[in-house]
Amino acid sequence: MTVEVKICGITDEEAMEAAIEAGVDHVGLVFYPKSPRAVTPEQATELLSYLERPVSRVGLLVDPDDALLDAVVGGVRLDLLQLHGNESPERVEAIRLEYGVPVMKMIPLAGPDDLAAAEAYIGVADRLLFDARPPKTATLPGGNAVSFDWTLLTGRRWPLPWFLAGGLTPANVAEAIRVSGAKAVDVSSGVETAPGRKSPELIRAFIAAARGA
Ligand SMILES: O=C(O)c1ccccc1NCC(=O)[C@H](O)[C@H](O)COP(=O)(O)O
Numbered sequence: 001m002t003v004e005v006k007i008c009g010i011t012d013e014e015a016m017e018a019a020i021e022a023g024v025d026h027v028g029l030v031f032y033p034k035s036p037r038a039v040t041p042e043q044a045t046e047l048l049s050y051l052e053r054p055v056s057r058v059g060l061l062v063d064p065d066d067a068l069l070d071a072v073v074g075g076v077r078l079d080l081l082q083l084h085g086n087e088s089p090e091r092v093e094a095i096r097l098e099y100g101v102p103v104m105k106m107i108p109l110a111g112p113d114d115l116a117a118a119e120a121y122i123g124v125a126d127r128l129l130f131d132a133r134p135p136k137t138a139t140l141p142g143g144n145a146v147s148f149d150w151t152l153l154t155g156r157r158w159p160l161p162w163f164l165a166g167g168l169t170p171a172n173v174a175e176a177i178r179v180s181g182a183k184a185v186d187v188s189s190g191v192e193t194a195p196g197r198k199s200p201e202l203i204r205a206f207i208a209a210a211r212g213a
Pocket of ligand 1: 187
Protein backbone atom coordinates (compact mmCIF):
# COMPACT_ATOMS: atom_id res chain seq x y z
CA MET A 1 0.00 0.00 0.00
CA THR A 2 1.37 3.41 -0.95
CA VAL A 3 0.72 5.96 1.73
CA GLU A 4 0.25 9.57 0.67
CA VAL A 5 2.57 12.04 2.39
CA LYS A 6 1.98 15.71 3.10
CA ILE A 7 4.76 17.96 4.34
CA CYS A 8 3.17 20.99 5.99
CA GLY A 9 4.56 24.42 6.79
CA ILE A 10 7.20 24.70 4.08
CA THR A 11 8.86 28.10 4.13
CA ASP A 12 11.97 27.76 1.98
CA GLU A 13 13.16 26.55 -1.40
CA GLU A 14 15.51 23.91 0.00
CA ALA A 15 12.73 22.15 1.90
CA MET A 16 10.40 22.35 -1.09
CA GLU A 17 12.99 20.78 -3.36
CA ALA A 18 13.85 18.05 -0.85
CA ALA A 19 10.17 17.16 -0.49
CA ILE A 20 9.66 17.02 -4.26
CA GLU A 21 12.75 14.92 -4.86
CA ALA A 22 11.76 12.52 -2.08
CA GLY A 23 8.35 11.95 -3.68
CA VAL A 24 5.96 14.07 -1.60
CA ASP A 25 2.28 14.03 -2.62
CA HIS A 26 1.03 17.21 -0.92
CA VAL A 27 2.86 20.36 0.13
CA GLY A 28 1.30 22.55 2.81
CA LEU A 29 1.61 26.31 3.19
CA VAL A 30 0.48 28.00 6.39
CA PHE A 31 -1.57 31.19 6.07
CA TYR A 32 -1.87 31.85 9.79
CA PRO A 33 0.06 34.99 10.70
CA LYS A 34 0.87 33.90 14.28
CA SER A 35 2.67 30.76 13.09
CA PRO A 36 6.45 30.54 12.80
CA ARG A 37 5.68 28.81 9.47
CA ALA A 38 3.44 31.56 8.12
CA VAL A 39 3.81 32.71 4.54
CA THR A 40 2.12 35.45 2.58
CA PRO A 41 0.29 34.70 -0.68
CA GLU A 42 3.26 36.21 -2.54
CA GLN A 43 5.78 34.02 -0.69
CA ALA A 44 3.58 30.97 -1.28
CA THR A 45 3.43 31.63 -4.99
CA GLU A 46 7.20 31.89 -5.13
CA LEU A 47 7.66 28.66 -3.15
CA LEU A 48 5.21 26.84 -5.41
CA SER A 49 7.18 27.99 -8.45
CA TYR A 50 9.91 25.57 -7.33
CA LEU A 51 7.64 22.58 -7.88
CA GLU A 52 9.22 20.56 -10.66
CA ARG A 53 6.31 18.15 -11.02
CA PRO A 54 2.60 18.32 -10.21
CA VAL A 55 1.81 17.78 -6.55
CA SER A 56 -1.19 18.76 -4.50
CA ARG A 57 -0.90 22.30 -3.11
CA VAL A 58 -2.57 22.70 0.26
CA GLY A 59 -3.30 26.02 1.96
CA LEU A 60 -3.74 25.87 5.75
CA LEU A 61 -6.04 28.44 7.34
CA VAL A 62 -7.45 28.89 10.83
CA ASP A 63 -11.00 30.24 11.09
CA PRO A 64 -10.39 32.42 8.04
CA ASP A 65 -12.63 35.38 7.28
CA ASP A 66 -13.62 36.13 3.69
CA ALA A 67 -10.94 38.80 3.33
CA LEU A 68 -8.18 36.29 4.06
CA LEU A 69 -9.79 33.68 1.83
CA ASP A 70 -10.08 36.23 -0.98
CA ALA A 71 -6.38 37.05 -0.65
CA VAL A 72 -5.22 33.43 -0.43
CA VAL A 73 -7.52 31.76 -2.94
CA GLY A 74 -7.35 34.77 -5.25
CA GLY A 75 -3.57 34.98 -5.02
CA VAL A 76 -2.34 31.40 -4.92
CA ARG A 77 -3.26 28.40 -7.06
CA LEU A 78 -4.29 25.82 -4.47
CA ASP A 79 -5.77 22.32 -4.78
CA LEU A 80 -7.02 21.92 -1.22
CA LEU A 81 -7.89 24.21 1.70
CA GLN A 82 -7.02 22.78 5.12
CA LEU A 83 -9.30 24.35 7.73
CA HIS A 84 -7.50 24.00 11.05
CA GLY A 85 -9.66 26.01 13.41
CA ASN A 86 -13.16 25.73 14.86
CA GLU A 87 -14.95 26.02 11.53
CA SER A 88 -18.51 24.68 11.78
CA PRO A 89 -19.90 22.28 9.16
CA GLU A 90 -21.96 25.18 7.79
CA ARG A 91 -18.87 27.37 7.42
CA VAL A 92 -16.90 24.56 5.76
CA GLU A 93 -19.70 24.03 3.27
CA ALA A 94 -20.00 27.77 2.58
CA ILE A 95 -16.23 28.09 1.96
CA ARG A 96 -16.24 25.08 -0.34
CA LEU A 97 -19.13 26.41 -2.39
CA GLU A 98 -18.02 30.04 -2.46
CA TYR A 99 -14.37 29.47 -3.32
CA GLY A 100 -14.66 26.35 -5.47
CA VAL A 101 -11.65 24.63 -3.88
CA PRO A 102 -11.90 21.23 -2.14
CA VAL A 103 -11.74 21.45 1.64
CA MET A 104 -10.10 19.29 4.31
CA LYS A 105 -11.38 19.76 7.88
CA MET A 106 -9.13 19.14 10.85
CA ILE A 107 -10.73 17.14 13.68
CA PRO A 108 -8.92 17.50 17.03
CA LEU A 109 -8.67 14.25 18.99
CA ALA A 110 -7.80 13.62 22.61
CA GLY A 111 -10.16 10.76 23.43
CA PRO A 112 -12.85 8.51 21.93
CA ASP A 113 -15.66 11.06 22.41
CA ASP A 114 -13.92 13.50 20.07
CA LEU A 115 -14.47 11.23 17.07
CA ALA A 116 -18.19 12.00 17.01
CA ALA A 117 -17.41 15.54 15.81
CA ALA A 118 -16.15 14.14 12.52
CA GLU A 119 -19.59 12.82 11.55
CA ALA A 120 -20.97 16.31 10.99
CA TYR A 121 -18.40 17.00 8.27
CA ILE A 122 -19.26 13.92 6.19
CA GLY A 123 -20.85 15.12 2.98
CA VAL A 124 -19.55 18.62 3.64
CA ALA A 125 -15.76 18.28 3.57
CA ASP A 126 -13.77 16.49 0.88
CA ARG A 127 -11.25 15.10 3.36
CA LEU A 128 -10.71 14.92 7.10
CA LEU A 129 -7.46 15.37 8.99
CA PHE A 130 -7.23 13.83 12.45
CA ASP A 131 -4.77 15.76 14.61
CA ALA A 132 -4.00 15.87 18.32
CA ARG A 133 -6.07 18.33 20.32
CA PRO A 134 -3.62 21.12 21.24
CA PRO A 135 -2.53 21.14 24.89
CA LYS A 136 -4.02 23.95 27.00
CA THR A 137 -0.57 25.55 27.18
CA ALA A 138 -0.12 25.60 23.40
CA THR A 139 -0.05 28.95 21.64
CA LEU A 140 -0.85 27.45 18.22
CA PRO A 141 -3.96 25.46 17.20
CA GLY A 142 -1.73 22.95 15.39
CA GLY A 143 1.84 22.14 14.50
CA ASN A 144 2.63 21.37 18.14
CA ALA A 145 4.42 18.00 17.73
CA VAL A 146 1.78 16.36 19.90
CA SER A 147 0.45 12.85 19.16
CA PHE A 148 -2.82 11.23 20.15
CA ASP A 149 -3.68 7.60 20.79
CA TRP A 150 -3.66 6.13 17.28
CA THR A 151 -5.81 3.19 18.38
CA LEU A 152 -8.76 5.63 18.41
CA LEU A 153 -8.75 5.17 14.63
CA THR A 154 -8.00 1.46 14.51
CA GLY A 155 -10.61 -0.38 12.46
CA ARG A 156 -12.70 2.75 11.82
CA ARG A 157 -14.05 3.22 8.31
CA TRP A 158 -14.74 6.70 6.94
CA PRO A 159 -16.64 7.42 3.72
CA LEU A 160 -14.10 10.08 2.71
CA PRO A 161 -10.31 10.16 2.55
CA TRP A 162 -8.49 11.18 5.73
CA PHE A 163 -5.03 12.11 6.95
CA LEU A 164 -3.33 11.15 10.19
CA ALA A 165 -1.37 14.04 11.76
CA GLY A 166 0.08 15.13 15.07
CA GLY A 167 3.53 14.45 16.42
CA LEU A 168 4.58 12.17 13.57
CA THR A 169 8.30 11.70 13.01
CA PRO A 170 10.55 9.53 10.83
CA ALA A 171 10.87 7.21 13.84
CA ASN A 172 7.17 6.70 14.61
CA VAL A 173 5.34 7.14 11.29
CA ALA A 174 5.48 3.47 10.25
CA GLU A 175 3.99 2.36 13.57
CA ALA A 176 1.38 5.15 13.40
CA ILE A 177 0.29 3.92 9.96
CA ARG A 178 0.15 0.32 11.12
CA VAL A 179 -1.94 1.08 14.20
CA SER A 180 -4.30 3.67 12.73
CA GLY A 181 -4.68 2.20 9.24
CA ALA A 182 -3.95 5.62 7.73
CA LYS A 183 -3.50 5.85 3.97
CA ALA A 184 -2.28 9.45 4.19
CA VAL A 185 -0.02 11.16 6.74
CA ASP A 186 0.83 14.78 7.47
CA VAL A 187 3.87 16.16 9.29
CA SER A 188 5.36 19.51 10.20
CA SER A 189 7.33 19.64 13.47
CA GLY A 190 8.71 16.13 13.05
CA VAL A 191 10.76 17.20 10.04
CA GLU A 192 12.10 20.38 11.65
CA THR A 193 15.20 21.29 13.65
CA ALA A 194 13.33 24.23 15.24
CA PRO A 195 9.79 25.61 14.77
CA GLY A 196 9.60 26.78 11.16
CA ARG A 197 12.99 25.37 10.13
CA LYS A 198 12.48 22.30 7.93
CA SER A 199 15.31 19.80 7.59
CA PRO A 200 15.81 18.28 4.10
CA GLU A 201 17.37 15.25 5.77
CA LEU A 202 14.38 14.69 8.06
CA ILE A 203 11.98 15.24 5.14
CA ARG A 204 13.73 12.49 3.18
CA ALA A 205 13.77 10.18 6.21
CA PHE A 206 10.07 10.77 6.91
CA ILE A 207 8.96 10.07 3.35
CA ALA A 208 11.12 6.95 3.15
CA ALA A 209 9.72 5.66 6.47
CA ALA A 210 6.12 6.31 5.40
CA ARG A 211 6.66 4.67 2.03
CA GLY A 212 8.27 1.65 3.64
CA ALA A 213 5.33 1.12 5.96
O1 LIG B 1 2.14 24.60 11.68
C1 LIG B 1 1.60 25.57 12.21
O2 LIG B 1 2.27 26.52 12.62
C2 LIG B 1 0.13 25.59 12.39
C3 LIG B 1 -0.46 26.75 12.82
C4 LIG B 1 -1.83 26.79 13.02
C5 LIG B 1 -2.60 25.68 12.78
C6 LIG B 1 -2.01 24.51 12.35
C7 LIG B 1 -0.65 24.45 12.15
N1 LIG B 1 -0.05 23.30 11.72
C8 LIG B 1 -0.71 22.06 11.47
C9 LIG B 1 0.18 21.17 10.71
O3 LIG B 1 1.23 21.52 10.29
C10 LIG B 1 -0.21 19.80 10.33
O4 LIG B 1 -1.36 19.85 9.56
C11 LIG B 1 -0.36 18.85 11.44
O5 LIG B 1 -1.22 19.29 12.39
C12 LIG B 1 0.93 18.33 11.96
O6 LIG B 1 1.59 19.07 12.88
P1 LIG B 1 2.84 18.45 13.69
O7 LIG B 1 2.34 17.82 14.93
O8 LIG B 1 3.72 19.62 13.93
O9 LIG B 1 3.51 17.46 12.78
